[in-house]
Amino acid sequence: MKALYARQSLDKKDSLSIEGQIEQCKIMLRPKEDFKEYTDKGFSGKNTERPALNELLKDIESGLINGVIVYRLDRFSRNITDFYNLYEIMKRHNCDFQSVNEKFDTSTPMGRAMMGILITFAQMERESIQERVKDNYYYRIAQDGRWAGGPAPYGFKNAKTADNKPTLKTDKKKTEAVILIFRLYTEEASISLGKVAKILTEKGYQSNRTNGAWDTSTISKILQNTVYVKADEVLYQYLAIRQINFLNKMSDWNGLTSCHIVGKRVGNSNIRKYTDLKEQSVYLTNFTGIIDSKTYINAMNRLEQNEQIASANKPGILQELGGKLKCSCGYAIKAYSKSTNGRPYLDCYANRSLHSCKHKYNKFNFYDIQQETGIQIQEQLNHLSHLLKKKQRICADKKKEIKNLQKQLDNLLTLASKMSDELQDSIIDKIEQIQKQINELQLHLQINADIADSLQISQFQNTPPVPDYNNLSLEEKKYLSNLFIQKIVLHEDTGQIEIFWKL
Incomplete structure (x- = not known):
């Protein structure tokens, strides 16, 4: 005993x-x-x-x-x-x-x-x-199964039970979308998360995003969420293998309710929910699930097998231009795969995942973009001395302008101090206008520090002072790219690239 x-x-x-x-x-x-x-x-x-x-x-x-x-x-x-x-x-x-x-x-x-x-x-x-x-x-949530997750997940609405406990009620239209997501991903032989998102869009289902668009991240989160799943003994055993902490006895896992995972996930952000749950707890809710536990487990197994390319937009593929390439629609251009010769295939995120953009970039050669960008950065480096002198001259002019405005302001303030209250009102607008001009000029000086003052590349310590961009290390190229470039817009209609500089 x-x-x-x-x-x-x-x-x-x-x-x-x-x-x-x-x-x-x-x-x-x-x-x-x-x-x-x-x-x-x-x-x-x-x-x-x-x-x-x-x-x-x-x-x-x-x-x-x-x-x-x-x-x-x-x-x-x-x-x-x-x-x-x-x-x-x-x-x-x-x-x-x-x-x-x-x-x-x-x-x-x-x-x-x-x-x-x-x-x-x-x-x-x-x-x-x-x-x-x-x-x-x-203890409280395990006792009455109250909803403890804040805003309702997709497919549900926040509600109250008869005894005023927080719960969730299904949204019929959105629940249909959830069921379709699980069916497509577990039954279709070669379907991807992106394809699921496209089908949902074509069928008229809208996500909880402001624009109603679907992307792979939204689909993945729905597939991983146990709140949709009937909590039976099969699901209990599946979660037990992942070392989760149970707040209810195994005998209570009878499939009549769903379950919800609580607790902050710690550690590396790349550790997926469906592989490591030892820092989290799970309890049985007070509402029913809509997805069979075996279907959920099949979806989890497929997610593990089909882990998407995590380095899609990391410098490892796009090198020093990682995060800089943009579509003319405004969304990022990413490298989703490589050809047999190692050249990255480029695609707009809104086209591939949100299906809201029609631009195609298969005719753009990433290495041509990289070469053209390097040439233009080299030109910026060659003209660095000229740019520095130009910026110093502009800053000097602005400081002079601030000085003249400050003098005007002092004179007006002195004059106002000698006036009656009625007469002071006549110049108050002029005083505020001058002070606003001074503030704007001072702010411009603060946020436009000289780029030359920021350069930390070893070649600048040697002679000649301007380095050869092609001879720089990848880390140094990344540094210059981030320092000089705001974004690089690719124009499908003209086949041209447009570099927006931070200068």
């Missing part, structure tokens, strides 16, 4: 209650496994003088209990010496120890090895208020 032990010294609003701790412990039980509850309310964990704990120790020594489950390690004991002595008693009587929160089990070799480490932390600082609030929050 398993023992479920819970302790709470004070009945605080932001701490997990005795009942909440017991419910969490029950999640660790096997189906139909016998258990007995031991609860100490109003007792500190600093010592072992607790009636329920003493009863538990007697039952362990008599052989009645073969395992103890607690919600947190410090619910059992906050004192390292006491904890060690309690564990020695359990070990002598072949009684295992499990902690829900710390996720270890002394019935396993790894759990026993971890015990020696974990008892060192048993006397560390008490739970922070933030942790207690989170525990209480997770």
Whole structure:
């Protein structure tokens, strides 16, 4: 028989209650496994003088209990010496120890090895208020299944249950789109996320974006969201493999509701939701799912297999021009693949993903664009001295203009101080106009620092002062590209490129 032990010294609003701790412990039980509850309310964990704990120790020594489950390690004991002595008693009587929160089990070799480490932390600082609030929050959502995700995801509307708990209700038209997304992606042999987006657009479905357009990111997020899925035992096992923390017992996963994943995902942003869930928790909602669990799992498996090119617009493909190429429609031009000779194929993001642009760039050779851009950057470098002198002259003129305006302003202010209130009104507009001109000129000086002052390339320290662009490293070319170029617009109709400079 398993023992479920819970302790709470004070009945605080932001701490997990005795009942909440017991419910969490029950999640660790096997189906139909016998258990007995031991609860100490109003007792500190600093010592072992607790009636329920003493009863538990007697039952362990008599052989009645073969395992103890607690919600947190410090619910059992906050004192390292006491904890060690309690564990020695359990070990002598072949009684295992499990902690829900710390996720270890002394019935396993790894759990026993971890015990020696974990008892060192048993006397560390008490739970922070933030942790207690989170525990209480997770307990509440697991109890009533309330919607805890803020704005409703695509296909749903925010609503209230009969007892005024937050929930979601389906939007018929958008729900049709969700079902179509899952069907297309799991049943069509060679379909891509982009193709799914195109079909949705052709059928008249609109996304939640302002312009109603679909893109691959929106489709991917819908496919990954468990809120659409019927939460049954199959889905439970799938999520368990990904090491998620369950807030409900496995026996409650009967497919009658959906489930929702909560908790901030940490670590590298490239770690996909469908591969790593160990930092997150999942609970059963108070509304039904619309997608079969096996369909969802098939979609996840396909997403893993068909991971899209993550480096589509990174400098690794577009090199020093990464992020600079733009379509005349305003959206970015990206490299979605390479030819057999390694030349990047260019396409407008709005054309490929949003299907709102008709421009094609297959006739543009990226290396020609790269070469032309390099020539023009070299011209900018060759004229750097001239540009610097020109900018210095412009700045000097502006400073002179500011000085003259400031003199006019001082004269007007002196004059106004000698006037009556009625006469002051007659020159107030002129004073404000001059002050506005001064502010605009000063702002222009601040935001237009000389490019030559920003250059950090090693060749500028040598003779001749202007480097040969073709001999620069890729990192130095990237630096110059970002320093000089705002964007490079490709014009399909003329086959020309237009460089917008930051000068």
